Amino acid sequence: MSQAVIYSNAVKVKAELDEDLKNSSSNLHYSQIQTKLSKFNSLIKELNDLARRQVTADKRNIILTRVQQLEVDSKAIQSELNRLKTEESQRVAAARRELLLGNQQQMNHRKNQDETVSSILSLDEREEKTLNNVSDSIDQYLQIAGNSLQELYDQRSMLKKTQRRLLDAANKLGLSTTIIRFIEQRSKSDQLILYGLIAFSIVMMIAIVHFFG
Numbered sequence: 001m002s003q004a005v006i007y008s009n010a011v012k013v014k015a016e017l018d019e020d021l022k023n024s025s026s027n028l029h030y031s032q033i034q035t036k037l038s039k040f041n042s043l044i045k046e047l048n049d050l051a052r053r054q055v056t057a058d059k060r061n062i063i064l065t066r067v068q069q070l071e072v073d074s075k076a077i078q079s080e081l082n083r084l085k086t087e088e089s090q091r092v093a094a095a096r097r098e099l100l101l102g103n104q105q106q107m108n109h110r111k112n113q114d115e116t117v118s119s120i121l122s123l124d125e126r127e128e129k130t131l132n133n134v135s136d137s138i139d140q141y142l143q144i145a146g147n148s149l150q151e152l153y154d155q156r157s158m159l160k161k162t163q164r165r166l167l168d169a170a171n172k173l174g175l176s177t178t179i180i181r182f183i184e185q186r187s188k189s190d191q192l193i194l195y196g197l198i199a200f201s202i203v204m205m206i207a208i209v210h211f212f213g
Helices: 004-024 032-052 059-172 179-210
Strands: none
Touching: 004 032, 004 059, 059 179
16 A cells, blocks of 8 residues: 555544544443544554655655654544543443442432431320320229219218108107208218219319310
């Protein structure tokens, strides 16, 4: 292959490399540019070997001058390609850091949400336990009040029976009307005390339901 053809091919490849570097943001991968650059360097080497086989010094010098210029172009292209590769690597690393940072922030946010939910659940559990304790206490108070009322009713019935028996005994013994009235008044006093205790128990139950219900 003549030096003119080799040189023409080298110039053509260099023009393609310049265009690829100019459009480095396109989908063209850097490995493809590197492959073209390797082809460019092979043409330079082939042209250099051809120059050394030239018989006349004039032709040899002309070819070597072209070789030197192409070698300078090759180094410049390689330098620009390395710069673009470095920038691309830096962009990829920055994107990975952003992704990792975003994932870490999401994990921290999810952890905070879990802790908040756990705290709310714990608070609900404590509140439910407290309400259950209050409910149990109210039930106990109501049961005690109910038992007390039942005892008061029983005592009332017993007092009425006792009163009737005393009156019957007084009539049989022929006691005076004054004594019988005294017994009746005493019975009324006991009834008032009984009603007072019943009213007090009812008020206490209402207060318990109002303040603890």
